[in-house]
Amino acid sequence: MSNPSDPSELIHRHRTVTPSWLATYYAQPIELTHGEGRHVWDSQGNRYLDFFGGILTTMTAHAQPDVAKAVAEQAGRILHNSTLYLSTPMVELAEQIAELSGIPDAKVFFTTSGTEANDAALLLATSFRRSNQVLAMRNSYHGRSFSTIGVTGNSAWSPTSLSALQTLYVHGGIRTRGPFAHLSDAGFIAACAADLEDLLGQVGGNVAALIAEPIQGVGGFTSGPDGLFATFKRVLDRHGILWISDEVQTGWGRTGDHFWGWQAHADAGPPDVLTFAKGIGNGLSMGGVVARAEVMDCLGANSISTFGGSPITTAGALANLRYLLDQDLQGNARRVGAELIGALREAGLPVVREVRGRGLMIGVELVGRDEQPSPAAATSVLEHARELGLLIGKGGLSGNVLRIAPPLSLTAGEAAEGAGLLIEALRRAQADSTDWASADAPTAGAPADGADGASTGQAPHDPSLERDPA
Template identity: 85%
Template sequence: MTELYRRHRAVTPAWLATYYEEPIELTHGEGRHVWDSQGRRYLDFFGGILTTMTAHALPEVTKAVAEQAGRILHTSTLYLSSPMVELAEQIAELSGIPDAKVFFTTSGTEANDTALLLATSYRSSNQVLAMRNSYHGRSFTTVGITGNSSWSPTSLSPLQTLYVHGGVRTRGPFAHLSDADFIAACTADLEDLLGQAGGRIAALIAEPVQGVGGFTSGPDGLFASFKRVLDRHGILWISDEVQTGWGRTGDHFWGWQAHAEAGPPDLLTFAKGIGNGLSMGGVVARTEVMDCLGANSISTFGGSPITTAGALANLRHLLDHDLQGNARRVGALLTERLRAADLPVVREVRGRGLMIGVELVDRAGEPSAPAATATLEHARALGVLIGKGGLAGNVLRIAPPLSLTTAEATEGADLLVEALRRAQDELPASTPAP
């Protein structure tokens, strides 16, 4: 145990997870690479949990932050801010939500909290629909709508939550169905659930691609089918774009656009990538929903001059360099190279763009968290940092900055395949059935 890790363990909660048997300290980064305190360089294929969206030490962002820091760091929403207004204008236009307004927060958790406050106030109801296997944050409110027991430490909640099928395509009672029949079955389940719920439902909150859940999703069009049902009941749709937003999926700028036949969501939450490491989140909603609160409210840190200045520079870089298109092209290459390895330890390689999940199993075909843990360790030793998730903790999460080059994708894929081979070789032999 390093001295820094010993000190960390002494003063932080036992439940504050760190990666690796011997956790590392990252001291600096550039582009798609980071360095640890021992001087070791790594390809960063996780980006601080999908947060370093464009690149480490992106010159435009560091310049914007430095210049703003030299003027003023903080004011609060009690005062006007040009960077905040300009960023809000751009996000409102990009959101696809008509007559949109934007409220900035400091994290995705807080963004989802705000969306739930708006939806429950607008609908005068504390009943919420959420997806099974979902994750929406670590606050008391968002834990109460998280359908993944690994990340939900209490059943207590200010909300009454009902969980809907559809977040996982390849497991569960509808996995054997065609895409069209899967959507029909999940929609019928939603209709049945609404028929049994007492009172009004405020909203459905859903990730277009479940992040912590292991980069799982239903078929394209699932939430369009859901929205037609929701609209008949006046129920709002909140699209949690904290991990899927800003072009990461390649095919679309927002995850909800894969389900666009029924129109945009009523509310959209965002965070992570827009700040490129700066602490930023927010909610977009149509005006009548955003303005529904009957009490005063401000944000001390949300939309601060320094975070919005950095986020503006980051967003401009993303759009000017078509990083969404790069995510689509390079992500397809990375996905195909991982699939081509055809290793027994890999049950499925899934995802979109630069949001790739690799589900691992043991020799009997059962979910294997040890295989995921071992792969993380081997990948680190080979010089690649990745994440993991899934309900059973058996899914590798791969989400590099969207500026990843073809050469870096090829190098990283080769190293990950080698890490998977090493983890596979370490799996215990399967026990014959009695």
Template identity: 85%
Template sequence: MTEPSRTLHARHRAVTPAWLATYYREPIELTHGEGRHVWDSEGRRYLDFFGGILTTMTAHALPEVTKAVAEQAGRILHTSTLYLSSSMVELAEQIAGLSGIPDAKVFFTTSGTEANDTALLLATAYRGSNQLLAMRNSYHGRSFSTVGITGNRAWSPTSLSPLQTLYVHGGVRGHGPFAHLSDAGFIAACTADLEDLLGQVGGRVAALIAEPIQGVGGFTSGPDGLFAAFKRVLDRHGILWISDEVQTGWGRTGDHFWGWQAHAEAGPPDVLTFAKGIGNGLSMGGVVARAEVMDCLDANSISTFGGSPVTTAGALANLRYLLDHDLQGNARRTGAVLAGRLRAAELPVVRELRGRGLMIGVELVDPATGEPSPEAATATLEHARERGLLIGKGGLLGNVLRVAPPLSLTEGEAVEGADLLIDALKEAVR
């Protein structure tokens, strides 16, 4: 790290919270990007396989998005929801249509945390209850209410909460008491556990909130159809299903546009939250819900920054590009290339390679003992950066690599990135 980078890091540490994490022993500043590549302040180029935590969804400096943002910024930057906005209405119309939720309405926020906050507000108001179901190993945001429903101790700094949260089995297929079962047996056991839990709860439960693929938890998931089985139980009790699509939405999984569609036989969720990729780096999130649920609040509300002219103009351009260029199909194709190459390497440090499309988790263990190895994950992160590849890290124990490139990734870049990651894994073991 050069002296300017060291100085910036020291300044950063002096004025930001001690709990505000940065990657790498010597943190880097990313100054610009193009396509699937970014550059740091020292001029080094990296192949970006994390996209600012799955947020740069299409590409860095996508001309269609930067043009839309610049043109809108030249007209007006801000109005608030107190005034009409054609770009906000058009984007809401498109998202409502794509959501699969009948009679859908959309509310825009500035982040996934705020989107999940809003979903919790709607569900608890609609059902008249503060009782929530959430998945073990889950993550839903950084606010007081979303920390209170997060089932991952590494990201939950307090047990205080305005909500009573009950945690359900099913978010992790490869670990836990049901891991030895077949997929059908796993679904049956988790559903029976849900039924048993609801039979012991006093009062009404408002909603189940669940990520179709758990992001911070290490790209884990239950088998396809799990949430369909859950929804049949929830429907009998009148409990809402909130699908947290902050990381799984917009075609990233390749097989489906939304993560919930892997469980579609029971129908769509009642509420869907989104963020990250839709803005391609712009600060945007939102909630889609059945009109009956969305309209249940009996007090005034607005958003100062949600659905702003600039973010909705950029998100519209981003969404058009994604649909016009079939980036969902590209995620399926290039994700298969990337995962196939990693799988073929047969590295003993890799316990499991999982995920879908361009959302790939690589769980690492100590080859000698088989025990989870956060040290191997940290070392691989460093060695990958040294080789010009940026990836992420997660999992309950911090031993999972998170690989999630922009959806415009080429097959050549998928091969290049896989080879760099394989080399970094081998170096980490050495």
């Protein structure tokens, strides 16, 4: 009989029956068995402060009572019916999301994931515009389906160049790198807009849409200046091109300043299409598309969704959304996120090139002494953070950016605790690195002795960690 507390057998079984490209974190992957609030536990009884939320998905809290109650009550009535039948929780959730979206005359279509939501948005845009030409941002990520890979501008997450879409990539996703990095914010926006205009002037035929993340998630929580997409939208509107705002990671108040990421670019009005997923379900399989009615209704063939908008997922998501709004978790993300960002910036570690983001969507970019990306440092920090009891994520084109995205109910005390653990993990990773060993800057907080007096060293390198699960 297997020992449920020993993960080695489960690791072997996992690797035997799942694809080799299915990445897992850590040299010795862990199984999370339960959670409460902002904490989770693994199969060996270790407790962790969760600063990644199952990839920005546990939006309010683990085992949030209102969500658990709504799911349990709905499960006791009916689990499934498909969109062929009416559903009160689906309609109620759609009504609330349509109102919150800011899109006039909005209609909502539910899916089971962010990938499927973006896939549906691309279907709507290309059908509405009668064109397969799509604009996307460099360094972007929009999902793992065939169509969404075709608009992903991040080579680490684009396994094929084959696509039914003709995709053209524009500048603007990364403020601090690239040919326009030296410009002021206004100059950066003007240069990106001029690049977009020039690109459109050379494209034959109609372009269907620009799909863009207000803050790039898998790309390492990068973004252009506020107002960039407002300027883009004015260009797009002159050409009749739709704007799809991919809010899979930026939605529901995570950025603190705004409920949706697009609202940082609001002076040109809302997007034509908005996609969402992750946090709204708090772990339930939920995604969707919001669009102007004329765009949503443009399909000329029959369509349904077997699982999108199911009674159990919409009941749970509705309870989750109501809790988020009642508790002003957007405001909490703004306040606590600012404290967390401030603490990380004040640490002043040489291995950290930049701490960026807003609200509780924070990226920490790591480099070597030559200022080049250091994925090895990110892998080391990930391991040390886990040893210290903190779960974080990783991303960026080079895999050198730590992604910090805890549940939006994170307390100030938990933020301070997590910041302290992360700073210690960064110090340990910096001390481990031969690249930083001779650095002039002090490496205070080098590996501390454990309770048994043994030094905690860097975990063995695992190549799978160079690929960050989205």
